[in-house]
Amino acid sequence: GQNIDQPTEMTATEGAIVQINCTYQTSGFNGLFWYQQHAGEAPTFLSYNVLDGLEEKGRFSSFLSRSKGYSYLLLKELQMKDSASYLCAAMDSNYQLIWGAGTKLIIKP
Amino acid sequence: GAVVSQHPSWVICKSGTSVKIECRSLDFQATTMFWYRQFPKQSLMLMATSNEGSKATYEQGVEKDKFLINHASLTLSTLTVTSAHPEDSSFYICSATPGQGYNEQFFGPGTRLTVL
Numbered sequence: 001g002q003n004i005d006q007p008t009e010m011t012a013t014e015g016a017i018v019q020i021n022c023t024y025q026t027s028g029f030n031g032l033f034w035y036q037q038h039a040g041e042a043p044t045f046l047s048y049n050v051l052d053g054l055e056e057k058g059r060f061s062s063f064l065s066r067s068k069g070y071s072y073l074l075l076k077e078l079q080m081k082d083s084a085s086y087l088c089a090a091m092d093s094n095y096q097l098i099w100g101a102g103t104k105l106i107i108k109p
Numbered sequence: 110g111a112v113v114s115q116h117p118s119w120v121i122c123k124s125g126t127s128v129k130i131e132c133r134s135l136d137f138q139a140t141t142m143f144w145y146r147q148f149p150k151q152s153l154m155l156m157a158t159s160n161e162g163s164k165a166t167y168e169q170g171v172e173k174d175k176f177l178i179n180h181a182s183l184t185l186s187t188l189t190v191t192s193a194h195p196e197d198s199s200f201y202i203c204s205a206t207p208g209q210g211y212n213e214q215f216f217g218p219g220t221r222l223t224v225l
Contacts, residue, residue, distance in 0.1 A: 033213075042202050042216040043153070087152060097214065101152040 002026045004100035006088050011106045012078055015045020020073045020086050020103045032064050032071045035087040037102065043087055046073065075105075083107045111137050113205050115217035122193055123225055130188045130220045132203030139205035143214065144176075147200045161188055173196035193224045 003025045012018040022034065031050035035043035049055055049064035049071060061074040073086055090101040110136040122128050132142060141160050145153040157173075159165040159180035167173045177189040186205075190197055200221050204214040 040200075040219075040221075042219045044216070045213055048213065096158070097155070099153045099155070 002090075002098045004090060004098055005035050005099040006086075006090055006103045007106045008101065009106065011108060012075075014078055014080060014107055014109050016078050017074065017076050018078060018105065020075075020088075020105065021104075022071045022073070022088035022100055024071070024088070024090040024098070026090045026092040026098055029066065030093065030095055031093040032062075033089040033091070033097065034060075034062050034071075034073045035089065037085045037087055039084075046086075051056050058080060078107050080109070110217040111205075111207070111213075113139075113203065113215045113217040113221055115203055115220050117220060118218065119221040119223070121223045121225065124194050125192055128192045128193055128222060130190075130201055130203075130222075132186045132188070132205065132217050134202070134205045134207075134215070136182045137205075137207045137215075140183065141206045142180055142186040143147060143185075143204045143206075144178060144188050145202045147202060147219075153202065156188075165172070190222065193222070195224045198222055198224045 006022045034046040036046050037043040047062035049062050054063045059076045063066050064071045085102040085104050087102045095106040114133045116131045143155045146156050147153050156171045157165040157167045157169050157178050159178050161180050161183050165178035180186040200219050202219040204216045
């Protein structure tokens, strides 16, 4: 079956760095997405990885290892506004997104 | 950037009534639109995928006669919740892609439905 695993909740301190891990099992693979979702709002796109390696975009970076079925989202210089849920989603061979349950990130001052 | 709108943002209705939610792609043509439902503290659950001009493909467990989806044009898809009940209360989110195959999904702002 298809499955996405990510931690339910993480806590970090303002100004610090946090890494949110995601493992996936899908029928075929066409890339890995990370979305940010604030409470009561729709998800917003953060990153897309289809090749192995690290993609850096400002304070956010995303890593993919296809052989390990593993990705992580790295957030640097954490700000209070980064408190949100972070959704990992893998695209299968039918180009359908398989969603993880999301990781709630709590930022403390 | 690609913008997707949803209307209404929130709706309260009585049990047994039907509610229509509109999803529009404002600055691109959406070949494919997706409808999701999200319960509190849970992830997105894909309900159905619709391609313009064809019938929607529903996920297992989603009643197609209860959740009517129409994708009549390349910029508009509608979800009608028929004979709504309190258990249908949820956050409904649509997303759209400009083409088939890989394409980033652009999400609408969501519609919060409360059925009394």
